[in-house]
Each structure stands twice: as structure tokens, then as C-alpha cells.
Amino acid sequence: MRSPVSAHPTKVLPLVWLVSMLLSGLAAPAIAADVTVPTTVVQTGRAGRSLDMDGAIQPVRQATVSAQTAGNVLALNVKAGDRVKAGQALAQLDARVAAAGVAQSDAGLAQADANLRNARTQLERTRELRGQGYISQSALDNAENQFKAAEAAVAQARAGRSQATLAQGFASVNAPFDGIVLATHLDTGDLAAPGRPIVTVYAPGALRAVVQVPASQAATARSAQRIEVQLPDQRWVAPIKKTDLPTADAVSQTVEWRLDLSGADSALLMPGQTVRVRFADAAAGADQKLATLSVPDAAVLRRGELTAVYVAQDRQFVLRAIRAGSAQGGSTEVLAGLKAGDRIATDAVKAGLAGARP
Template sequence: MAQTVIRVTLKGSLASQPLFCFTVRQLPIKQEADHVVRFKPFLFVMICCAWMLLGCGAPTGNEAHLESDPRAFSVETVTKRSIPRVYETPGTFVSDDRIQVASRLAAFIRSVDVREGQVVKRGDTLFRLDAADVEGAVRQAEAAAAQARSVFEDANADVGRFERLYETDSVAQTELRQVQLARDVARDKLRQAEAGVTTARSQRRYTTVTSPVSGVVIARHKQSGDLASPGQPIITLESQKAVLFDTYVAESVIRFINVGDLVELHVDALNDLAVTGEVLRIVPSGDVVTRRFQVKIAPGDEAGLLPGMFGRAAFRIGEDEALVLPNAAIALRGGLDGVFVVDTETRARFRMVRKGRQWQNRSEVIAGLQADETVILNPDASLRDGDRVIPKNDTHISDEAEDE
């Protein structure tokens, strides 16, 4: 029985060796017909596997390189530019008018008429005190004033009588002077008593305490029935019209910050709102533990800013020379940030970069690029390393980076 060896060789990375081979035996006509029917599916499967192996193989230098036609991309040449050196520090928006309302009297609190979060206007009643002691002091002062007035009137009448007697030489001059002196003492005591009445009556207005400013109640320290003591706060108010940004800066940068400097504030609670503020006050005494100095910034009349909001202040403390890359040139490949650099053969070469400071449209490049290299703008997902490109609109980075 004769045998025939069949070798299947496909042109590819393994062109010098057959991909597979098999032997066909010559059988009688009847058996041959049966085996031909069985052999055809097997042959089809083997040819398909051969084509799959050919597709996975890498082309050799002797094979023709298949690539797509070059596409046109906008490019830009990166250069070194002066960019602002920014010092960023967190802080909190606070009210510049924070008032702790206390009582001048020692008395029981009859009622507290406000709650936390309530908006009050100037002159609104905050709390009331028991006025029994104040009214008793007023009546006592008025009684003392009435008594002093009677003594003064009697002493004044005595002076009139003694003056008439002195004119007729009925009394000595010494007696007249004693009577006049007693009248003067009674007059002084009357004035003292009247001043006591005024002081006692003035305490009445402190039994009903009103708001000194328009603002919001942020704390209520006492309740009805508590004893109010002089100097102890009962209500804390904040004015929302005078809001400042309070932050602390390191001792190494405090010399670069001056009153009147413009500062960019970012408010996370308002969708990262950017607000331009002005340095209002710098406390020239640092904390002995943190070595930081307090700086207060006026954010202007920006709606929505409330005391207690978190923010970040960006101080411009100088300039640096650095490479600035447009964000449109950054491509994400394999989870890594990089750019496509156009080489001397007008091929796109992917290169990973490390970014530094960022602005709205541009980023600082710390590593991965050199000056005067050309990068592709807006690379699409189909662009691969080694593709040919046609550069167009080659421009240098403008001074926009400096303005940002």
C-alpha cells in the first residue's frame, strides 16, 4: 500500500519550516472514497489553524510592512516659559462680626426668644431677664433722692432765716457760714441721690436685651430659668455681610505676602468656585508650635459664601521657568498619562510624562519631555505608537500660560 506525505507550508514568520504535515495512504477505491469524506473536515480545520498561526506571527524584515495612510494632526512645540509660583493653603470662611451677647445684670432669665439658625435684625429681642431686683433698686434710689431733697430744702430755708438775722446783727457771721455750709452739703447729697436714681433706672433697659447687629444666631448658651451672670455669653451672633477667609501660612513664605495682594480662593462647596480676594490683615506674630502666621482675606461680595465653609487660598509668591504642556496633548494609554511626540521621521511616538502644577488649560511637565519637542494635539484612540502623521498648525506655546 503506497503512502503519500503532504506538507502544508504558509508564507509567514515560519516560512522556512512547514507548519504541519500529514501522510495519506492509498487505499482501495471503496475505502478511499470513505476516507475522502472523513478527510475533508480534518483538512479544513488544519488550514484554518494555519491561517491563525500566520496572523499571530510578527512580520520579518523581508516581508512587506502594512500600515495605514498618514493622518493630519495639529501639533505644538513646547518651550520653557515663566509660570507663577503658587503657594496653596487651606482655610475657613469666618464672620468678621462675631458677637457674644451677655448680660450686664445678675438675674434669672425669664425667656430666650431666639433659636440657633434664626435670622435676626438689629433691635430684635434676644432674651429677657427678671426685673424685680432692678425695680427694687429704682424705688430705693428714688426714696433716697426724696429724702435728700427734703434735707436740702430745710437747709436752704435755714440759710434764708440766718441771712435776715445777720442783717440785724442778731447772729454772728460764723453761725451764718455754718448754715451755708450745711446747705451746700445737702445740695451735694441731693445731686448724688438723683444720680443714683438715673443709674437705677438705666438698668431697666438691660432686662430686655436686643440684637446689636443684623445676623444669624449660631449658639444659645443659656435657657429660660438659668442664672445670668455679668460677662457670661448667652447668645452668639454672626453677621453674614462681613465674611473673611481665615488661613495660616508658613513662616518661609510670609515675607512674600503683603496687605493688598490679590489671592485666588477656591470653594469646594460651591462646585470649586474661584473667587478673587484681597489680603486684608496679616497678624505679625506666629504660632510658637506650628510656626504659622494668620492671614485674613476679604473675598468681595460673592453670593453664597457662608461662615464655616472650607476653602483653599492660592498665593502667588514668585515665578519659575518650566515646560508647559497643553492639556489637549495628553493621551491616556494603559492607564498612564503621556503624549505623542513627532520624531524626525514624522512618526508618532508615545511617551509617558509626569505632570506638576495644573491650570485650566495647561499643565507643567516635570519629566518626560524636553524643550522644542513637537507634540500632537487631541490624539484620538486609534493613534498608535509608530503611526505616520502629517503635522499641521505648528505653533509655540503662547503667553496664555503666564496669564493663567
């Protein structure tokens, strides 16, 4: 018996040929036409010192509310984003242990009161007997000492009861001020312990940009004549208050700057948001101008944490990471990654296309 292929060669072979051609067409890569991208040579210039750095938005007033007593979380009354009032209950803890402590302190106070009454009665009888000459002075002194000890025991029992009552009040975790819940750290059923965070609350309307300036650039930042923060609408605004901490971090070797923003500017931002901070015109006078490198803004490729340019090498473009400084007048300062004489693409988008050539 002949196979179906040999029986019908004129029908099967064209079909196989057609399928193979379709598959090969799908697998064949597209050939991009050459794209010529203009280039420019990086040159040095004279410019004043400036720093452009990323900063983070933080609330000026923020509190992480923790438990002051141990107990399971019976109810978590808020979630992230909720507005709360000062004194509002954020979470409710199991108060049975605290209630038992209050009952125990009440019993201790009752016992101390009873001992005090007995010591007072005994002191009065001893004084009468001493007045009649039936007992010695030492017996009276002993009765007086017992009475004073009973009084001290009552004071101690009352203090213990106050402490137990205060601990019972810690079962309700309340908001310290009017604000917005930034985050919740525990959930219903979790075990709360003294010092363990439960809820973080911040006061809206007062935010600041926090930037970590390298210690080697601290003098440049302090001498800056103009400090600005870039808002999401691309506007550069001046902070209403500037504070640089007097110490450097021992690990990162950075100095923290806190730039308080106005209420109108804070309304456009959120805690945790990344902003651009510029320390401009740090050096005054022509003798303090520095030789710097700058490239056109369009030549800089920014993709998340990557800042790079396309460098022309052997009739092709090679992506090279750079550390960018301030951007002014359509040019971006390059702090590291390039040298004078490097030839780069003036359009980073086109240079990234397949087939792009200098």
C-alpha cells in the same frame, strides 16, 4: 438506649456536615484577584513658590451679646438660624433685683430732696438773723456749707437713680444690628452674669476667609502675585480685600490673613466652613524658581484630614502621608513626605484595593 445520633447516622451526619460547610463558607474570606496599578517616579522640577492652605470662613461683622447685669434668663426669644432686627429682644432677664434698686434710689432721692429743703430754710433764717446782728458770721458760713452739702447729696441721689434705671433696662438683651443668630450660649433658667455670652449674631452677606500662615512662610505669602479662595462649586475667586496682621501668634507661630469676599461669593458660603486658599506665583523671575516635587492629582488620596499617596515597596503599596501644596494643571505639589526617586501609584483608588500590585 442508643443515642439519636447513633440511631439515625444516615440522617444526622449529612445535616451536621451541611451546616458545617455553610458556616465555613460564610467565614471564609474572599480572595481578591491581583490588580496591577501603573506607577510613576517622583521627579524634581522648577516652579515658582506657592502655598495651598486650609482656611475657615468667618463673618466680617459678628457680635457676641452678653449680659450687663446678673439675673436668671426668663425667656430666650431666638434660636440659631433666626433672622433678627436691630433692637429686637433676644432674651429677657429677671429684673426684680434691678426694680428693687430703682425703688431704693427713688427713696434716697426723696430723702435728699427733703434734706435740701431743710438746709435752704435754715440758710434763709440764718441770713436774717445775721442781718439783725443776732448771730456770728461763722454760724452763717456753717449754714451755707450745709446747704451746699445738701445740694451735692441731691445730685448724687439723682445719679444713683439714673444708674438704677439703666440697670433695669439691661434686663432686656437686644440685637445690636440686623443679622442672623449664629449660636445661643444660655437657655431659659440659666443664670446670666455680666460678660457671660448669651447670643452670637452675625451680619450676612459679608464673609471672609481666614487662614493661618506659618511664620516661616510669611514672606512667601506676602510676595504672592495671586491670592485665590476655592468656593464649594470648585471655582477659584479673588478676594476683594486682603489683610495680614502685623504680628505672629506666640504659641502657633502663625500669621493670620483675612481675605474679604464679595457679596456674590459670600452667598455660597457659611460661617465655619472650610475652604482652600492659594498663594500663587510668589516668586517672579527664573532665578527665584525653586526645585519642587509634584505628583498627578489622581495619585493623591484625600480622606478628611489625611492626604497621602501609595508608595511602591517590595511588590506592594504602602500608604504614606504627605503635605500637599498647590494643585495646577493636573498635578499637585508635594511639600513634604516624598523625595525624588520614590515610585508611587498613579491611581490612589486602585492602589488601595486588596491585591493591588505595582
